[in-house]
Amino acid sequence: MARRVPELVYYPDDRPGIARRRRGKGFSYYSPTGVLIRDPQERARIASIAVPPAYESVWITPKPLGHLQATGRDARGRKQYRYHEAWQAMRAQRKYDGLASFGRNLPRLRARITAGLQADGGSRELALAAVLALLDRAAIRIGSAAYARENRSFGATTLLGKHARFDGNGVELDFPGKGGQPVVCRLHGSRLQAALHKVQDLPGAGLISWQAEDGACHAVRSEEVNAALEEICGDGVTAKTFRTWNGTYAAFLAAMAAGEIGIAELAEAASERLGNTPTVARNSYIHPAVIALADMSAGDRVTRLDRLRPVELSGLRAHEGRLIAFLERGGGR
Incomplete structure (x- = not known):
């Protein structure tokens, strides 16, 4: 122990x-x-x-x-x-303890992202909002200039223009992630697509950048992203919190399904969302209270989740309010 x-x-x-x-x-x-x-x-x-x-x-x-x-x-x-x-x-415990609070702050964060995506092309505000939108909607890693340079692995702040393909249905991202694992995700929404078009039009190979008054183009740094997240969501929130939220949310949705379900199925659901192995997803990205649902019978599990009164906030996605309520009640008890 x-x-x-x-x-x-x-x-x-x-x-x-x-x-x-x-x-x-x-x-x-x-x-x-x-x-x-x-x-x-x-x-x-x-x-x-x-x-x-x-x-x-x-x-x-x-x-x-x-x-x-x-x-x-x-x-x-x-x-x-x-x-x-x-x-x-x-x-790890601190990371999970703050997850419900992060969920409650998501509507405010998403409103800021929506406003930022409508900023002028070339602005830092637009570039930062585009990165935050990818973290929220694609659940990808934030990326590191050193990893992009040394390992040729990419994330939201280091994506290249060639990693994005636009069509009438949205944008598809296809790039090597951590460990060289291929990451492919399709994003819909005209506002995000238009914003990515605008940031991609700037000089340089990067997908997302902004232009200073002297004409120089800059990538969004991870420190800027984390500072913005702390300002909006509070201390301790970083880009990685998005992945913890998304992994926990994916596992929670799997747990809501009727029928018997084990830890392996919860981990697989989170793994599919995050692009990790199921083992990494289970150990690092799923709240322990959600994992504990796998120990319950199907009937007890569904009953516990159904009787939860979801948190109602405009800007939350389907069942995010139920997940917040579940976490705030210590596992729905």
């Missing part, structure tokens, strides 16, 4: 840590004061963190209950982190 979160110590990697140095076929470890670590228990603790042998510039916390256990650079020079399992559990 994981240790209770209050016992953890906040200890970031800008503080003195244990250094790792290669020695023969293995490694030696040195305390923050430079003393070789020989104690078997301490070496066992370090080994349990399982920092990959290929990592360089490895930092390991001297605190067994440090929230951050280790950092290092992988073969591509990217900084990687190893957190204490209790810290990870706390962060």
Whole structure:
């Protein structure tokens, strides 16, 4: 069982840590004061963190209950982190605890998106609204310039013009996502289609960008997106919250169906919506209360969900209000 979160110590990697140095076929470890670590228990603790042998510039916390256990650079020079399992559990719980509140803020967010999609072509407001619309409606990742450059994997902020195909029925996005997995999604709606046409017309290869007064074109940065989300929806909301919401919503819709249903079916529904594997969808993107529905008999599950009084807010999609009510009542009890 994981240790209770209050016992953890906040200890970031800008503080003195244990250094790792290669020695023969293995490694030696040195305390923050430079003393070789020989104690078997301490070496066992370090080994349990399982920092990959290929990592360089490895930092390991001297605190067994440090929230951050280790950092290092992988073969591509990217900084990687190893957190204490209790810290990870706390962060996951916070993510799910705020999901109902995020749902209640969706109408306000969608109204802002709708207004932004009608902004002038070339404006930052239009570009930001287009990115937010893709996060909401396509449930794709936000994207990273580094991942686009190094891995040729893309997201909402890094899509290229060639990744979009327009026709009379909407727009189809077709691009390599995380891990090189193909992502294909079709979006309908004349307002979004018109907005994407406008942002695509700017110079450069990017699908979504905006033009500054000096004529330079800029991509929307993930920091800008997350700042806008926090302003509208509150602290802790990021682009990833959309994927947690969409994964949970897809699993919830599957749970509303009559008949027996297991965790595998809930995970598959979320996986299909998000483009993850079912395992990743289950572990990272479905609220635990929704997963728990798989343990109920079909009759009890349908009865519990049917008796919920949905939250009624203009701007919510079908059954989103029921999901919010379900989460706010701790699983519909």
